[in-house]
Amino acid sequence: MVSMIAHAELIALLEARLGEHYVAPPHVSAVDLIVSDCTDASRRFTFGPRIESMPIPLDGMHRAAARITLSRALLSAMLDDPTGFDPRSAAAMTLGGVRIDGAERLAAYWLQLLKRPSAVARMALERARRRAPEALATVPALQAGGCDGKYLHAALADTLDASVPLVLRGMLNWPEVDWTLDDWRMQEGATVLRADPSSGLPQTVADFIDGFSADHAPAAGAANYTEGCLLPPAWEARFSLPMLPPRMFGAGQLWFGRASAASLVTRLHCDMANSFLAQIHGRKRVRLYAPAQEGAVYALDAFNTYRPCRVDAAAPDLTRFPRFAGAPGVDLMLEPGDLLVIPTGWFHCVWALDHVLSISRFADDESAAMLLDGTLSTSNTSNASNASSTSTTSRTA
Numbered sequence: 001m002v003s004m005i006a007h008a009e010l011i012a013l014l015e016a017r018l019g020e021h022y023v024a025p026p027h028v029s030a031v032d033l034i035v036s037d038c039t040d041a042s043r044r045f046t047f048g049p050r051i052e053s054m055p056i057p058l059d060g061m062h063r064a065a066a067r068i069t070l071s072r073a074l075l076s077a078m079l080d081d082p083t084g085f086d087p088r089s090a091a092a093m094t095l096g097g098v099r100i101d102g103a104e105r106l107a108a109y110w111l112q113l114l115k116r117p118s119a120v121a122r123m124a125l126e127r128a129r130r131r132a133p134e135a136l137a138t139v140p141a142l143q144a145g146g147c148d149g150k151y152l153h154a155a156l157a158d159t160l161d162a163s164v165p166l167v168l169r170g171m172l173n174w175p176e177v178d179w180t181l182d183d184w185r186m187q188e189g190a191t192v193l194r195a196d197p198s199s200g201l202p203q204t205v206a207d208f209i210d211g212f213s214a215d216h217a218p219a220a221g222a223a224n225y226t227e228g229c230l231l232p233p234a235w236e237a238r239f240s241l242p243m244l245p246p247r248m249f250g251a252g253q254l255w256f257g258r259a260s261a262a263s264l265v266t267r268l269h270c271d272m273a274n275s276f277l278a279q280i281h282g283r284k285r286v287r288l289y290a291p292a293q294e295g296a297v298y299a300l301d302a303f304n305t306y307r308p309c310r311v312d313a314a315a316p317d318l319t320r321f322p323r324f325a326g327a328p329g330v331d332l333m334l335e336p337g338d339l340l341v342i343p344t345g346w347f348h349c350v351w352a353l354d355h356v357l358s359i360s361r362f363a364d365d366e367s368a369a370m371l372l373d374g375t376l377s378t379s380n381t382s383n384a385s386n387a388s389s390t391s392t393t394s395r396t397a
Contacts, residue, residue: 128345225257266397282354291345306395
């Protein structure tokens with residue numbers, strides 16, 4: 001077990017894992033790893049031509065751009081399970097979770113470098129590349145409001161089998177689709193959504209709505225976007241997807257945040273499972289790239305349940321990422337009440353045109369295959385917790 005090895009071995013393993021798929025950023029920077037219950041394992045990692053580590057300087061004069069704080073147990077679990085760990089997961093939270101201070105994207109890159117795809121994930125991506133078209137001019141849409149379950153299941157079977165995204169317009173019949181932010185504050189203001197990744201304090205629906213006000217600067221901290229936190233347990237049954245069997249999916253992820261039309265709220269990535277993104281409040285602009293575009297979107301080789309890309313699709317640096325100029329993407333608008341189905345391996349990124357609230361759920365290819373062959377019916381609603389193991393750690397927003 002990693003947790004039993006000496007500090008020197010732990011540091012050597014960390015350096016080897018981080019360096020395997022490291023790509024140098026444009027500027028030299030540093031991340032401090034603080035192991036809260038094992039100071040001897042704390043290190044500074046410098047991102048230069050190669051990634052290097054050293055003891056954290058004690059003078060305090062040269063601060064790192066980002067700081068990651070976690071327990072020895074969580075660090076060990078991450079190294080033990082590179083194909084499955086996710087800092088946002090319930091398992092990570094039971095081990096104290098990950099606190100990030102400073103440059104969040106730099107810290108996220110450090111964490112991402114520790115991840116590795118499983119054989120199942122690699123096979124899922126290969127299937128996606130074989131099935132999906134190389135590009136789409138438009139994303140197919142279906143008015144789902146008047147569809148019965150049989151017709152809807154047939155449409156989903158077709159889109160998942162062909163690996164083509166699909167927008168189901170007017171799919172969601174939840175009363176909350178018509179709620180204003182004032183309604184959310186009045187009805188659910190006290191509901192805790194997550195722990196603040198910086199302070200560790202609980203953040204409620206009301207806290208996020210307060211962060212949306214015009215006099216609250218977007219840089220004010222973590223109350224801008226929930227970044228795919230787990231859905232509150234009391235909301236699970238309440239927001240189960242209409243006409244679809246709950247056992248097809250795992251726990252939901254919540255995406256609640258401030259309007260950000262100029263920059264992305266979710267950066268370009270693909271998931272290792274089929275994503276079902278339910279839009280409840282506000283509008284999102286979503287851009288998609290086919291699985292075959294993985295080279296043009298500069299997808300990272302270090303990943304597990306979702307695969308991020310190095311290029312910023314909203315403001316691409318074409319000097320560093322010239323192939324992105326030829327990547328054929330397709331945009332769509334997601335309105336309240338819509339459900340967007342994104343098959344495994346499709347790269348996508350998101351802009352929030354308004355203050356937004358969305359819920360995503362995931363079905364791995366095995367669960368989706370049961371829908372394709374008709375063995376997964378809406379009447380079979382037991383064992384919801386047995387759905388896709390990737391469902392709580394994917395990234396769609």
